[in-house]
Amino acid sequence: MFKKLFGNKSTAFNVISPLSGKKVALEEVPDPVFSQKMMGEGVALEPKDGYVFSPLEGTIVQLFPTKHAIGLETKSGAEVLIHIGLETVAMEGEGFEAFVSKGDKVKVGDKLISFDLGLVKEKAKSTLTPIIITNSDEFDVQVVEGVELNAVSTPILSVKKK
Numbered sequence: 778m779f780k781k782l783f784g785n786k787s788t789a790f791n792v793i794s795p796l797s798g799k800k801v802a803l804e805e806v807p808d809p810v811f812s813q814k815m816m817g818e819g820v821a822l823e824p825k826d827g828y829v830f831s832p833l834e835g836t837i838v839q840l841f842p843t844k845h846a847i848g849l850e851t852k853s854g855a856e857v858l859i860h861i862g863l864e865t866v867a868m869e870g871e872g873f874e875a876f877v878s879k880g881d882k883v884k885v886g887d888k889l890i891s892f893d894l895g896l897v898k899e900k901a902k903s904t905l906t907p908i909i910i911t912n913s914d915e916f917d918v919q920v921v922e923g924v925e926l927n928a929v930s931t932p933i934l935s936v937k938k939k
Contacts, residue, residue, distance in 0.1 A: 788853045788938035793885050794926040795832040795859055798824040808863050811907045818918035819909035820933055827894040830929045831883040844873035847889055853938050855916055858909040861892055864902040872896035886929040
């Protein structure tokens, strides 16, 4: 009842690019789990360096032991997965360093993970980094126009609670 009276101001937000690089359509990712949107709606990024920053204000809800992927949740309940490279889990954490832990509160621009881009190019299937809204069935997710991305300044996704 109170939401109807006062509105819910935290239901729409932008996901800011968590790294610098080039935007790639999710459908072009050479992994069907991402390209067929089995994990959810989103976009992929081709990184130009090895730094991942928080793309939003929220809470770290998952940090994989191998540090190749991290999950965040917003106040509106959107769950965002950042998956660095493809088949990077096989690297068993080599070349990855995390700066946050599960339960940490983060804001846009906080450093989350660093990784050795050269090592990922050498050992993984791809450096493409999907950014997915894993509960996108609850949200309207739109990819923001533009190709070249700057970390912590370029919006990549517009997300609104359905």
